[in-house]
Amino acid sequence: MVEAQHKKELERQLWNIANTLRGNMSADEFRDYILGFIFYKYLSERMEQYADDLLKPDNLTYRQLTTDQQTILDDIKQESVDYLGYFLLPNELFEVLAEKGKNGEFILDDLGEVLRHIEQSTMGSASEDDFNGLFSDIDLTSNRLGKNPNERNQIISKVFEHLNEIQFLLDDTEIDVLGDAYEYLIGQFASGAGKKAGEFYTPPMVSKLLAKLVTAGKTRLRDVYDPTCGSGSLLLRVAKEVGVDNVGYFYGQEKNPSTYNLARMNMILHGVHYRSFDIQQDDTLERPAHSAKRMEAVVANPPFSANWSAAEQFKTDDRFSDYGKLAPSSKADFAFVQHMLSHLADDGTMAVVLPHGVLFRGAAEGHIRRYLLETKNWLDAVIGLPTNIFYGTSIPTCVLVFKKQRPQADNVLFIDASQHFTKASNQNYLQDDDVERIFNAYTARQNHDKYAYVASLNEIADNDYNLNIPRYVDTFEEEEQIDLNAVASQIQQLDKDMIDIDKTIADFCAELNIKAPF
Structure with missing residues (x-):
């Protein structure tokens, strides 16, 4: 206290x-x-x-x-x-x-x-x-x-x-207090920075959700990696789930020089020893800094539908070559997914926030999505989030969870958490209860009416590998049936009431010796 x-x-x-x-x-x-x-x-x-x-x-x-x-x-x-x-x-x-x-x-x-x-x-x-x-x-x-x-x-x-x-x-113990206060300041700056906030900050509850997903059932991590680490808040949130001292090493990369400086300050200020982290500054997709590393936990909130070169040389890059196609130059979402998966250890878990379009867009993205499901079978869960929970954008988003060794390899879990949030002024917020509900549904991995659905791989194939959540989680609410007889009776009663009112007014006017208004 x-x-x-x-x-x-x-x-x-x-x-x-x-x-x-x-x-x-x-x-x-x-x-x-x-x-x-x-x-x-x-x-x-x-x-x-x-x-x-x-x-x-x-x-x-x-x-x-x-x-x-x-x-x-x-x-x-x-x-x-x-x-x-x-x-x-x-x-x-x-x-x-x-x-x-x-x-x-x-x-x-x-x-x-x-x-x-x-x-x-x-x-x-x-x-x-x-x-x-x-x-x-x-x-x-x-x-x-x-x-x-x-x-x-x-x-x-x-x-x-x-x-x-x-x-x-x-x-x-004070370093935890100071670290939390520092994170609070970063969040305050993000709330006032508009679209620029997305470059360096992930809302706390989203960070908490991703952290819980990649640490589920674990008390220690060999290492954790964020290829678009911003201020480092997501890496530190993962550490908070298991304890900073229980994470062997932190890896990150950040394109923006100012944000890169902030990330390094944030790590040191939270008590992460300089020998225990490697944060690099450069474009992750174009010039990756940790190519030889395979991490136990991989998390990211990459820039939504960003541009990237999609240059011809990447077709032979180990991160992308197996898929047969590159993500489009105008939408790098799947390029980040492919990059992250190349850094995921066989026993690791990856959680990434992406725009909803990755679930159903066709062409090259549809091809990559199908390969991930049909050939690799690494997708473990799809979680739909509420709109307007990120700074600077109101678009609907989702979390994709990947594992290379999946205990439930014959299905994919879908969760629709889009209607569970708190609204405050112009921003929507996930609360602790909302995050716990998502996490509990993820670990339970059972059908839950209008919230969670375990879809077989055959069912996903029948949907042509379209992962749009409403195809799997039925959230349709039937409108209340109108009793026409009851409505007719109410109308008849109103007519009778109006006649009585008219008669009362006429009698009153007659007593006053004035003309009734009808």
Whole structure:
């Protein structure tokens, strides 16, 4: 209860501070600043906490060290870079800059140097790729922050002062609280970013559903992979189902450079050690980064019906060559499916969110769909979701679940969850109960009137491999039969009542010696 209250209070404080910086910026612009500053503060507290522990035998604290004690600083740097992945000098700690700003000093130049030094401290180490360019989206010269350097310094100093009043790492459990608060901020930015939100964020309940599907019956995972990982929230949600320490390795790829930076920050801030994740920045379909890997859990919310090259060379690419056809260049949905399946281990589970069109569109997509069902038989379940639950689009979506070794290899489960949601203003939301209902139906794998249906492969073949959910789950509601005799009796009674009313009015008018109105 105390932890929940602390989390709510931390969320409120951080969001209020974020709004201090907003000014004329759009949600996705000021997101990069405030999340970057929160991350810097987190790194600073971790650094000081770790260094203080190293110095305890000498009865020293990290703040007490000076440049005259270079040998000690060098030793701490070596230990820190190896364990934490980075290094900060005592005079580079967040609190030091925050105090300078509070006292009216100009801190922007120092801040820029500190952020560069964090990245430079990792050069030549195992963590270099995880920190390289991490703060590149924080432009301290942007006019969006202020018309001149003094205005920009004033607003940054104000934000630092407010952040400095919050201690992030009180004890070992606090990282979960801070991580959840960070996720809350990312969600708040997504809700204000319109169509751009889909580039970096999956709604929490959808993430939870995918995570539960790929971890069903498991308490540990060798690894988890998201080829369009955005802010990394979906990878972290999978980890939450089994515990971060129970996931061996995290793999991800993200096309957008800013979102790629956010994903790496998010992983570190949630306590994922830099040696336990590999997030790469590039176009997943055109230039995949993890070709040799086969993962136990694969999840994704790829951009719906995105363009891709569908270049001739991909016909001999191991990801696509077996299928005989490529997904159309104007709709990459099945290209993502094929890519993900190529990375799915034989004992793994994959769950992906896609637009409804993948269930029934023909031509190349119909050919690929048929191959997946008839030849590979990897599709395990089709789950229809409500409309308007994703930021920036209202189209109906579905979740496809795949397994290469299916216990129920003679059927496919269909679930229609499209009518089970909560409506709030312009957005629909899945609630915990809605997610649990879907998951329970998935694990039970039984027919449920107007909700779930177990279709045999022969039945799917008879439908020419069309997976449109209404073909399998009958949600038709019969209209209530109208009793015409009852209606006629009601009309007759109304006629009688009108006659009585007319007579009453006529008698009343006669008493008053006036003409009746009819």
